[in-house]
Structure formats: C-alpha cells, structure tokens
Amino acid sequence: MKTLRTLLLLAGLALTPALALAAGTGWVTHVNSQPSGPEFFLGIDKETQTFFMFGKRSPLTVLRKLVCATGQAEGDKQKEGDKRTPEGVYFVEEKVPGKLDFALYGDRAFSLNFPNPVDRLKGKTGHGIWIHGRGKQLLAQDTRGCVALSAQDIKSLDGQIPSGTPVVIAKKLTWSKDQGSDATAQHLSERVRQWAGDWQNKRERFFDYFQPEKFAQTEGVSFTQFKNHKLGIFARQPWIHVMVDNVRAIQGPDYWVTTFDQYYRTQDLISAVGKRFYWQKEKDGAWRIVGGEYVDAPTAALETRYLRSKQPEVDSLLKGWLESWLAADIDKYMAYYDEDANNGRQHGAKAIREYKQALWTSKTPVRIAADKVEVAIHKQGLKVSFEQIYEDSSGHADRGAKTLVIAPRGDGWVIVSEAWGKS
Template sequence: MKRTMPKMLSAFRLVRLPRAIIFFLLAFPLIMVGPGLGFAEVVKKQIPKIPLVPEPLLKWPERGSDYAVLVDKSRQKVFVYHRASLFKPAMVFRCSTGENDGPKSRRNDRRTPEGIYFFTRAVDRKYLTPIYGVRALPINYPNPLDKIEGRDGYGIWFHGTNKELKPKDTNGCIALENQDIEKLASIIKLKDTPVIIDSKIKMVPPETLRSEAAQLENLLEEWRKAWERKQIDKYMSFYNSRFRSSGKNWYQWKKYKESLAQKYGRIKVRISNLRLLRNSHMVLARFRQTYVAPSFQSQGEKTLFLKQNSKEWRIVAESFEGGSIRRMRVVARPLSYKEEIGALIKSWETAWESKNLKKYLSFYDARFRSRGMSLRAWKNYKAKLNKKYSSIQVEIKDLKIRRASRHLAEVQFKQLFKADQYRDFGFKRMLLVKRGKHWKIKREEWKPLKKASRL
C-alpha cells in the first residue's frame, strides 16, 4: 500500500496539471488588462491591425506624376496620395459633390461622375465667374468608356467657391475651399495626374493590391503577345463583346486587325511605363506603346478601359494618342500566289460587307458562272440583296488556297453570313483564273453546313 501511493499521487498531478495551465491562460488576460473584457475582445485588442492602402492605386508608372487624387463621395473628401507612401494620404480636403447620389448619366442630372479621369487644363480666376472661386481644373468627362455606356453631359470641374462649403451642394462638379484648390493645383500635372471618383474608396491590404496588379499585368502581356504574333482570334478574346473604338465595334475591330496582320509582315509591340488604376466599376491601363512593322513605326500613349465579365477582365474601349509616326522605305518583294489570292478574298469580303457592288463585281471574271447565273444575272441578284438588307456581315474561317495550274487556283473556306435578322453558315468553294496580273473568280459554289435561321 505504501509503495503504490506515490505512484497514484504522481498520476493525479499529471492529470491535474493541464487544467491548471488552461485556468492560468484563461485568467492571464484578465490579470493583465483587468475585469470587464471578454476573452475574444482581449485577443482582438492584442492582434495588431494590418495597414491598408487605397485599392484604386494598383500600379504607378516609372515616369509621370507623383500624385493621385481620390474622391470619396460618401465621405465628401478628396484624398491626395504620393507614390512614396500609400499608407497615409499626403493631403486631405473637404469637398462638395453633386446634389444627387449615383454616377452621372445625363446632362443636368446634378450628379458627379464615377470613374477614372485626368485633369485637362487649369483656368485662372480672371476667366471665372465668382461662383467658381479662385481656380478651376476641368477633367475629361465623358471619357471613352462613358460615351460607350451612353453617359453624356460636360463641364465637370474641380473648382473653388465663394460661399460656405456644404456637402452635396453642386450641380455635379467637385468644389473645394479656395485655399485647397490652390494647393491641389500646385501639385498636379495636366493630362497625367489621375482622378479616381467613386461612391466609396475601398482600402485593402498591400498584398491584395500586388496580387490584383500582377493578374492584370499578366493579362496585358498575353494580349500583347497575341497581337505581336498575329493570333487574331486569341487577341480578340481579350475584348468585351460591347467593345468600341474609333467608330468600330468588336466585329469591325477584328476585321481591321486582320487586314493589318495581312498588310504587314513581322511586327513588334512593346509596352512601357505602365499605370494601372481602378474604381468599383472598371480598370484603366495606360502605357507607352511602340509598334514596329517592316515599313511603319509608331509610338504613343495607349489607354485601355477594362470591365469585369464574371471573373475575367475584358477590354471595353481603347484610345491611342500618337507621339511619333515614321514610315520606312522598303523594297517590295513579289507576292506569292497565296498572298495575292488571300488579299483578293479579303478585299472581296470587305466590298460585299460594305455593299459596294461595283467593287465587289470587279473581282469576278467576265465568264463567271454560279448556280446557273451569268455575271450579269449575278449582278442583279446581288443588287436585290443589297436593297433587301440594311447591313451585311461576312466572316471567313479556315481559308485554304491551292494552285491547280499556272493560271488556275482553287479556294475553299467556311463562311458565316449575317444580314439583319437572317444568318447562314456554309462551305464555299471558288475557282480563280489569272488574267494578266490579276486573279478573278470564275466559279463559285456554296452549300449549307447548318440550317439557315432568323435571329
């Protein structure tokens, strides 16, 4: 009995020891900070806060303005950040925005735009009426994305005021105290310092900012490589279906890029001095672009506007301001028969789409026959179709060209035809004959691959 007691006591101590440790750990925060706080509150209080940075400032360019201007409409504040420190704004100003909430969409709606803009000019006091205070700094509203999305109006300024500054008290401009608009004017660069306006400026951990910037940089690099390698289908996959630029929609932009890919041989595209900005609705990418082709070179500033389609960012609009364009003289080499016929098919397709009947018929041989029709009957047939449809779209896929003899060549491809609410998809085969220096279409056959439909 005496021998077993020490063993039992030792076992008892080992069992009791973890409870004592747990009791001490639970009691320790109360001992240190005093009664009245729960354990979760104590732990929360003792965990250091992660410093946050503004989400809109994804990437700063190597060269350019050192400042960015952020407008938080919910707080009626203007925050000015310097590239050297994103953890704390360099300046904070009270402001007044439009009387009505929401982004500006039309003239006289008394709303302030929400988007990414740039200061376009500075207007001195002597050119202003007193209501605008001592200075005004207009921005480029509406920008290309605003125009695509149907937003109109004009004359959105940052400006001073000659009256008491009240929240949400303007027609859509951003009003500041006179001394603050002067401070702001002293640090901005026209057409370079960005302005991000949003209903609320979101703050995020720095790692989140770096991750989003890296994702967008990778997307732009893939876009650049597809363009440079003339992979037009892949290149166009980076564009939103609602894309517009220079008056061209997505479909017309693709045609334009295909024609340039055929026109120029090897091309080089370089991107430098990249800036990435975002608000809650979109991303803006602005960079220096250098485009080099065998007989052509251009440099300038490219701006892309991207919107998120589900989880993927896609280009909705783009603009280019050329800094320098240089045409280089080259000795033209003779085109191969495939290049000659490929260019003919592209021009034929363009003439068909534009309903330029005279140009379209110029690609046909005088002895042309198709579906029992002569060239004259074919002309009448196409003239009726041009009158019937207001718009025509043609898309060619899987083009194959084979030379049958010195003066004959066979062409075949898949053809998608759209005209107003009608569409069909089929296989087209052509026989071309060479007359002197030019190829002409002598025969043309088409058979459907899918049943014709109305959209």
C-alpha cells in the same frame, strides 16, 4: 490628345476590390499600397466631402487632405443636368483655359474625362465635369456635379496635378498604409503584355482580348471593320514591334482600367502613345477590353526604352556573328544574313558566301572584336555601329568603323547591309 505625363508616374499602388456597388447606395471602395497600381492619384470621398491627394512614399501616404464640395443631388451621375457627381475612375485631361466665373469656379479648373467608355456603355450623359476652385463660400454638396475646392486650396495645388492624373471618385473612400495584394490587378497587367506580344506576332488570338459588341460601341466602328483593318496590316507588314511599358491597373466600380505607354513600329510607321484600356468581366470569367482612350506620350523617352529593350538581342546577334566569323564557319556565318544582303562589294547572300569562302581558304581570321557598339533606329530595323578590330593568319590587321543594318526575322534579326570604313 492630352499629354499623358502621369503614365510615367504610374507605379506602385492599386485599388482593392470594391466593397459595394448598387445604384441606390453608391460605390464604396478602399485603397492601399499595391505594386500594380498608380504611384500618384487623387481620391474623392463624397460622403465626407473630402479631397485626398495620395502618393506612395513607402507606404501609401496622404499628401494633401482638403475639404471639397460635390453635386447637389445624391448618387452616381446618370444624365446631363442631374446635378450628381460621377463615381468611378477618371483622369485629369487639362487645365481649363480662359477666364472663369470666379464665384463659381475660382481661377483654376481641371477637366475630367467623363463620360469614360464604360459610362457611355451604360448610357450616361453629360459633360464638363471639373475639379475647380470656388470663389464664394465653399458649402457641402453645392455643385452641379463637379468637385470644388476653395480658391485658396486649388491655388496651392497648381503645378501638382498633371494631365493624366487618375481620380477615384466614390460615395465612400477609405484607405490604409498597408501593402495589399490584388490578383486581378496583376492578371490584367500581364494581359496587357500578352496582348502586345500577340499583336506583334500577328496571332489570331489578338482579337480575343476584346469584347466585340462593347468595343465596337465605344470605338464607333464595327468590330469586323476593326479586325479587317488589323488583318490587312498583318498581311502587308513583314514585321511589327509593340513595346508596352509602365503598365498599371486601377479598379473602378464594375470595371478595371489599365494604363500604359506603347511604342509601335513597322517598316512604314513609328508611333508612341499613352493608352488606357477599360476591362469588364464576361460570363465566362474572362476579362475583356470594352473601350480605350489614347493620349500623348513622350516619343523620345519611349524610343530610348525601346532601344534599351532590344540591346540584349543585338548583343546576342553580334556575339554569334563574330564567333562564327572567327571560326570561319561559313554556314553559321551566313545564317546571320538576309538572302538579299549586301556588303558594299558583294550583293546577295550567294556572292557574300563565295567571297568569304575564297578568302578564308588562304587567310583565316585570328582576332575579331567589336568595340563602342551603338544602336539606333533604322527604317529597315536597327542600325548597329561599332569599331571593328580584325587580324588574320597572314599578319594583316586593321581597325575601322563598321555599320550593320539588321531587320527583324521571326524571333530574331538578320543582316541586310554591311558597310566598313578604315579608320
């Protein structure tokens, strides 16, 4: 997998609808500022042999504009050796390692993910499409399909093109500073979030987001196998959490690409990954996933964002639990506990209930507070640590370190273990 640093940058731009798409004429597109698209990307205008580096600086700005060279043959790349430069949305994979032929490639090259999933569905073949330098004189339309810059120009870009950078290659690419609006970009961004929610909730409609035949072709596994594998996980796991973040949308010739970071949890597995989904519109008007790509994502950063997203749920649980405790409302209090919960002395909800009822008969709580709350990952769910302050009607008061382990149940959480130590 390649490190997807750019997924952390994707915010703020999108591509407006393609202006033309035909095998003989090539893809013509226009880019402008839009909230659902990438904040940083590269653009290649084959017609004018121009390389653009775009960034959103309120408004969209051309950070660099350089002369480039593309394939010797006109049109979109179809097959290995046709000397055409592909047209569509691609992503920088990595800086090509090793010593290069300086005359042909200069001393720097960046590989692109051609053919992407939609290219493969169309039967396009070939490999080794790079953005690279040129040690000899740079001439227009003089490559075998790559995008070439002068050796001096590509050297000046070193360190500015991270892995995962989107690259829009079109026959004709125009741009404007205006903030555009694209309902499809917003719709697909929301579809990704809905997809994650249906996955987390183990809903059957999770599978409706995919175009079965095309997805099976690009993934190399039958859709029945894919579906049965997921259904097996749904059955085995008591809970699944799926968080998606940095969801962005980029338009290609007859498809869209959504990019996002994903943090996935079950009792048995935690994974952080960057994803790209390729979407095409079906005859029924619905956009469905026809292929995907998976790249590295920063696990620690995603875990932090996941915990931050769960903080309101933890706060709500603590608030309700403490209020029911203070009110000595045994039914409400016990509703926060799993049937098999333990508190170090009592094991099982029944034993905890009996202990608390007996205690509250003679000593009712008069003050309970939680201070310095911290939340961390735990195999069963989350570990919630805090300083507990307690006083009861007998005059007894204490302060100590309390740790709750909570597990997901439905749309909420329940306490599965409770530990306290006097400070």
